[in-house]
Amino acid sequence: MAIATLASRTAGFLRIVVLAAALGLGTRLLDSYNVANTLPNAVYELVFGGAMASIVVPLLTRAALTEPDGGVVYAQRLLSLMVYGLGAVTLVAMAGAPWLVDLYAPGFTAEQRNLAILLSRYFLPQILFYGVSATAGAVLNIRGRFAAPMWAPLCNSVVVIGVGLIYLAVGGSTGIAGLTPGQTTLLAIGTSAGVVAQMALVVWALARSGFPLRLRLDPRGIAIRRIGRLGGWVLLSVVAAQVLLTAATRAASLSGPGAITAYQNAYAVFQVPFAVIALSVMTAMLPRLSRSAARRDHEHVIGDLSLAVRVAVAVMAPIAVAMVVLGQQIATLLFGHGHSAPATVSLLGLVVAVFGFALVPFTGYMILQRGFYALQDTRTPALITAGVSAIGVAGCVAAGWLLPSADIVVGVAVAYAAAYTAGLVATAVVLRRRLGRIDGHRLVRTHFHVLVAAAAGAACAALAVRALTPLVTPGWTGSLLTLTVAAVAGFAGYVAAGRLLGLAELRQVVTTAMSGIRPT
Structure with a gap:
């Protein structure tokens, strides 16, 4: 799980870097794309995402322990509720796409606004895909299967990275005016395809676990009122x-x-x-x-x-x-x-x-x-x-x-x-x-010592930057060299000052992360 989480987060960050290179950091095109791609995540979190870990997972756990069928029917009804409910939310969001874009980006030009609305109508179905993926992942976790939900975001990022690289390879425009229908379709469908891939992996793993995938027309019986009370x-x-x-x-x-x-x-x-x-x-x-x-x-x-x-x-x-x-x-x-x-x-x-x-x-x-x-x-x-x-x-x-x-x-x-x-x-x-x-006394003392040590580290790093600036050329290579040398100098200054101040927490980092040793 730790490896999958780190891999998924690394790929997610690489995705941001590739899209910035493909669409052009600083272009109106990338701003429109980012706002459109923010909307499904924001709506999903508002409607359902925040309740998943704190409400849905405990309810699934209770059903698995108390229901004669191990909570299978309960999980099917919950999954059905997600499909019906988030499907309706998706349709409403797509109809309200212009309003959502105006809410998030009142400073957009008319050209940016039109593109953001167009892209958001391709992206907003992700609300449903995220909901199905999250619910199926929760059912998998209750059944003792953890791998697929942890690796699924990696699939999403890999697909979108591929889309960005293809866009670069075909010479995609960085201006809205130069955007062709084919380039628009690549960005629109390719981005949502990443979320579909994420959902498909989790649903496939759920089916492989022996869980009977079935949508129930009547999802009642899952304590909707209780979910509402707990989720307030x-x-x-x-x-x-x-x-x-x-x-x-x-x-x-x-x-x-x-x-x-x-x-x-x-x-x-x-x-x-x-x-x-x-x-x-x-x-x-x-x-x-x-x-x-x-x-x-x-x-x-x-x-x-x-x-x-x-x-x-x-x-x-x-x-x-x-x-x-x-x-x-x-x-x-x-x-x-x-x-x-x-x-x-x-x-x-x-x-x-x-x-x-x-x-x-x-x-x-x-x-x-x-x-x-x-x-x-x-x-x-x-x-x-x-x-x-x-x-x-x-x-x-x-x-x-x-x-x-x-x-x-x-x-x-x-x-x-x-x-x-x-x-x-x-x-x-x-x-x-x-x-x-x-x-409080120990917290204040530690924060003060950390502040002093950080100031020492900052001074060392700043001196390194100042010394290297006349010697390196601007750009990627110079930044890499400056970052490496200054980071080493700053960290050395921080550790040295911390040792002089008796900052014991630096020695506890590894043991605390691994085993959570209590303070003496």
Whole structure:
């Protein structure tokens, strides 16, 4: 599962890079494509995606344990409900495609808007495909089959990477006016074909497991009202996240050609270290945290949360420094290919640098929220998430009003950093009231030591960049050399300063990720 997750995320990031090279980073074409491709994901998450892990999986598990047939009929009815319900949602979304595009991208030109509407009507059926894939994957997990759902996103990315490479090979246009019907069809059908491939693999694996695939005309009997009650607070969290995403995309659309893509790609870069590293820490910590909470052993809950935050922050800080200091080199190395516009690559580098300031507070915020989930409290984190979203939306609106158009997308990244910092503080305060304490003195001391060590690392990396800039040529090769040398220098400075400050969490990283050792 770990290998499949890493492979899928790597392929997903490579997909972003290939599409940027094929369609041209900074072009109105790529902005239209990205907005159209955002819509099915946003609608799916709003309608169903957020409820999958927290509601549907427990209900499937209960049915498998209590029903005489092992929950087969229940699962068939649930899958049928997904097909009927999401099918209807898909039709409504396709009819409302112009409204959805206007909601997300009010700054589009008429040409961009028309293309985004056309592409979105090809892409919106993905809502149904995602729903079937997720539900079939949940049934597989309940039956002890984990491989196919983990590898399925890789199939999606491989198909879309192939589409991007074919588009490059045939000399596809980077301008909307030069887009031929064949090129449009390749992008439209090829992108949705990736989601179909993802769904097909999971459904095939479900059939191979011996589960009888059958749509039931009457999907009643799956406790729809119970699903609705359980999903209320989860829905609030999902709505809040989608509102922030919408506000950020709207603000970026006002920042000129390429700004939406710069925001989305910078956010993707920001998410990679969290997904690969911080999630590993949380995965190692959560099972024992839940057991301690079930026993009402709050001392161990506090200790586990404190250790997880301290270790994660110690690991994420040098990555945040790399994003801040080396944002331009990261952007050039990843996206300075094909038809990418140098000005947009430079803008992307600046947005990556600003997102670096959000990485550490976002990590701490996400880990501390797991404390509420372990206590079986979904209401409190939902309300805090709504507050975080409100701060982020206000920041995006302020950026659109106060900043020059070219800087609005940078202001969006600042809004994210402010929102997650406020979310971290609020979560810590509320959790402290709930548990009585959260090991605050040790957390503050670790954060201070990490800040000092990160500053030392940043200084070393910045000096390396300054020394190398006159010696290397601009472009991919120079960026690779600068990034490599500066990253090594910055990491060495961070580790050296950490050792002088007695930053013990650096030594605990491997053991915590692997076995979750309790703090002494």
